Amino acid sequence: MSEQLIGGSFQDDAYRAVQERLRESSAQAARRADERRRDDTVLRVVVADDQDLVRSGFRLILSSYPRLLVVGEAGDGRQAVERVRETRPDVVLMDIRMPVENGIEATRAIRADPQLEGTHVLILTTFDIDEYVYDALAAGASGFMLKDAEPDDIAAAIEVVAKGDALIQPSVMRRLVETFVRTRPATGPSDASGSDFFAVLTEREREILVLVARGLSNDEIGSDLFISPATVKTHLARIMAKLDAHDRAQLVVRAYEGGLVKPGER
Known part of the structure; x- marks a missing residue:
């Protein structure tokens, strides 16, 4: 009987110890999460x-x-x-x-x-x-x-x-967009009012947008146009603002949807 009591008491103590360790671990995890949130x-x-x-x-x-x-x-x-x-x-x-x-x-x-x-x-x-x-x-x-x-x-x-x-890497983006644009009717290079959607862009910005849509990186665009990658990045920021694009991915979509670049063009 005493052995059973001792055994039962030992098991209870072990259970409480495990529970305590679990509570401590949970508290530590919560503290770490709070620290990360801050x-x-x-x-x-x-x-x-x-x-x-x-x-x-x-x-x-x-x-x-x-x-x-x-x-x-x-x-x-x-x-x-x-x-x-x-x-x-x-x-x-x-x-x-x-x-x-x-x-x-x-x-x-x-x-x-x-x-x-x-x-x-x-x-x-x-x-x-x-x-x-x-x-x-x-x-x-x-x-x-x-x-x-x-x-x-x-x-x-x-x-x-x-x-x-x-x-998405530019080359992968290009293949992806071309695949799906081919299956859709062309929207044409104009906005809802019928004017040129890309009229807000300068000639240089149009050049850069075309090269982005064709899968070139900033370094490659800079090499093609004899400007620095930093200058390319500045132009891209302006193009995004003018075309209401959030990132490079949307710029490519805009270029294809607006007809500035056609699937299969090089």
Whole structure:
């Protein structure tokens, strides 16, 4: 009997010790999360995907990177927009195919909200060429990546997009846009009033936009036009402002949609 009591007492003490360690670990994790929330260098991320397992996987992956903090999750597009408005993240990892509202509709709503100007959308796709990727980029997404990408690649992608850069390499962007523009009716190089959509650009800016759409990097554009990469970057910033484009990805979309560049041109 005494042995049973001693054994029972020992088990109770061990259980309490484990519980105490768990409480301490949770408290430490909460303190670390609070510290990261107060750290201006930490990038805040919302994960939007209709699969619980996928969201949990991304949260687990991102939690191992000191500069990344998941501040919200969403299971559909409408929830994604709500979470973004609540948490004001730097980046949204956005699945395309979701219920209620898909990722394209959610991206469009986020990019249309002036209070969310600092939030960038990174599209998640299962395949390297998804039939909806072009629409997502046109809606304001900053790029896309595969769901099964390596953790370091995911973390690096978030860093890139948070800075306002397009994730997709220029040559890849060009192939992607050309593939989908060929299947769509040309909108023509004019705006709703019938005037030249690109009339706001200088001749040099038009040159640079064409080269961006053809897949050239800043260094390559600078070499072609005999100007420095820094000058190219300055021109790109002005072009983005004039065409209401958020990043390089949208500039390429604008160039093809407006007819400044035709699929297959070199």
